[in-house]
Amino acid sequence: MREDIKEVLISEEQIQEKVKELGKALTEEYDDKFPLVIGVLKGSLPFMADLIKNIDTHIELDLMDVSSYGNDMVSSGEVKIVKDLNTSVEGRDVLILEDIIDSGLTLSYLVNLLQYRKAKSVKVVTLLDKPEGRKVDLVPDLAGFVVPDEFVVGYGLDYAEKYRNLPYVGILKPEVYQG
Ligand code: PRP
Numbered sequence: 001m002r003e004d005i006k007e008v009l010i011s012e013e014q015i016q017e018k019v020k021e022l023g024k025a026l027t028e029e030y031d032d033k034f035p036l037v038i039g040v041l042k043g044s045l046p047f048m049a050d051l052i053k054n055i056d057t058h059i060e061l062d063l064m065d066v067s068s069y070g071n072d073m074v075s076s077g078e079v080k081i082v083k084d085l086n087t088s089v090e091g092r093d094v095l096i097l098e099d100i101i102d103s104g105l106t107l108s109y110l111v112n113l114l115q116y117r118k119a120k121s122v123k124v125v126t127l128l129d130k131p132e133g134r135k136v137d138l139v140p141d142l143a144g145f146v147v148p149d150e151f152v153v154g155y156g157l158d159y160a161e162k163y164r165n166l167p168y169v170g171i172l173k174p175e176v177y178q179g
């Protein structure tokens with residue numbers, strides 16, 4: 001698996017340090033608010049698992065699966081709810097966790113949906129932000145790292161469902177996806 005990686009972009013240590021920093025900021029922001037923390041499957045899972053352990057106030061967890069990429073390298077632009085929330089967001093402070101914001105289509109769809117469902121507030125924290133990929137205006141409330149317009153994998157991010165279990169974020173060798 002690791003031989004498919006051209007370059008480690010963000011190391012395991014850098015991620016763990018950032019996750020502590022973000023956890024601290026979120027602890028202050030959401031102290032006594034009992035936010036509903038929503039992980040977007042499947043990419044946000046490693047980030048979610050690490051981040052929530054650094055939030056030192058009560059939170060509730062839920063998961064949602066909205067997929068737009070399938071096995072393609074670029075977004076189809078069509079967002080599909082694969083698994084909806086189990087919890088009502090009405091009147092709740094909601095925090096959405098993402099591994100990456102690229103075109104912004106997934107999150108703008110989700111933010112709109114949760115606002116329509118009458119969440120009290122909707123904020124977004126992403127580990128990675130790829131501003132060059134944006135097709136819609138979407139700025140995360142918190143972001144770990146800004147990444148260049150390259151195909152990155154690892155720490156939740158996949159190529160054809162692989163590489164999610166890498167502990168770091170890396171750039172894939174072009175020959176891997178060029179066949
Ligand atoms: C990826 C990624 C984000 C989204 C970002 O998810 O995890 O959720 O795409 O892209 P966007 O800003 O262009 O919408 P994907 O739909 O591939 O599902 P996955 O998390 O299961 O891999």
Ligand code: MN
Nearest residue numbers: 040041042043
């Ligand atoms: Mn995703």
Ligand code: MG
Nearest residue numbers: 043069070158
């Ligand atoms: Mg994907």
